[in-house]
Amino acid sequence: MTVEATEAGTLRALLDREAIRDLGYRFADACNRRDMVAFRALWIPEGVWDIGAPKTFRSEGIETIAGTCSYLLALWDFFVQMPHAPVITVEGDRATSSWTMTEHANNAEQNQGYLNYGMYDDVCVRTPEGWKYKSRSYRYIYLDESAAPGMPHGFFAPPRV
């Protein structure tokens, strides 16, 4: 009985970690597909999205956050976010996650690229609809704004089958 209880707890811990990692993967997937419905579903209504220097901004509330994301994605001919190395800590109904990130985007007309590395530090909360982002805070490690030499191809990816 104790063993079973422990195993149920362990299973729940694995499920929590899986769900929190999934948030980060779905965030990238939604940005890369420009799927704002999927993007909005990752946040609690009062979420906070905070980006550090040199592109500093802070968006509070899901309406503002979604508007900011749409605005940012529309700047680029293509945008790709690639999340790496999730480190997750769960404490009851709150959790933190950390990611090392690569992003690459380009606007050919303006001869403006956007290749960067950074780190996300997140606070996640358990809701009746599953784990959601309460906050995501980005810090740049490196930023290269030289224009990308390649060509975008059909970046309006179709929805998943």
Add this chain to the structure above:
Amino acid sequence: MTVEATEAGTLRALLDREAIRDLGYRFADACNRRDMVAFRALWIPEGVWDIGAPKTFRSEGIETIAGTCSYLLALWDFFVQMPHAPVITVEGDRATSSWTMTEHANNAEQNQGYLNYGMYDDVCVRTPEGWKYKSRSYRYIYLDESAAPGMPHGFFAPPRV
């Protein structure tokens, strides 16, 4: 008893997700090691591998798929596939997975590079030997064919210890 049944179901769901994610990681690992035995083990015999513009092709059946993969890898001095952001949906014995991808390759003699971002949309099926790919469909987001400035080093990686 109900709880135990639910937990068994939950555990199975986690195992399914782990196995489907593992397919994508092993696909990249097999390509990066040029290990065609490992590559073939990921597909059902009647699998379909489909790549979109501007490198359009479609390979049907494991023999054709493995031949295509060997052919493509032989074009390059090095080839690296880096899968990101798996998003998985399991429905019984069928599942879909989506990945954001980076690939980088080069052929110095031909002054030809191959740096690209794209997305894989996959259909996976449960078989007696575990989950396998039924289809993988790739769509390019960005392609840069300028030559890579660096040097390849021992890309015939040894088999795993």
Add this chain to the structure above:
Amino acid sequence: MTVEATEAGTLRALLDREAIRDLGYRFADACNRRDMVAFRALWIPEGVWDIGAPKTFRSEGIETIAGTCSYLLALWDFFVQMPHAPVITVEGDRATSSWTMTEHANNAEQNQGYLNYGMYDDVCVRTPEGWKYKSRSYRYIYLDESAAPGMPHGFFAPPRV
């Protein structure tokens, strides 16, 4: 009863895989934050860290390994490690993991970059404090030492919240 035993075993297998993958993610996270306390916690005292040509070295023992890591990180204005495609095999209290890796670093003053792809082949062991690295062995696939054109930004990331 048999089913329960099997499920306990399956749950343990999932936990093992999660913990071994977590080692690789925490290794990258610790390097990217220059957090040597976190870095040291990933190794057994008698660990071995081995890097292949053209940057060949071999460090034995956690003191030497940690010293080497600090020395290497101090060479760069920024350093980012991005691990991909973990392939894990667990056999009792020993496991192997394999990763495809991207690393990017730069020293602007010396006009020296460090963009590389490679593969880690690891041996992990189960200890009373959880899974740890017994050895990590890196083989380069590609190395580009041309200077990075962008700018580093606050790479001394804060500790996780």
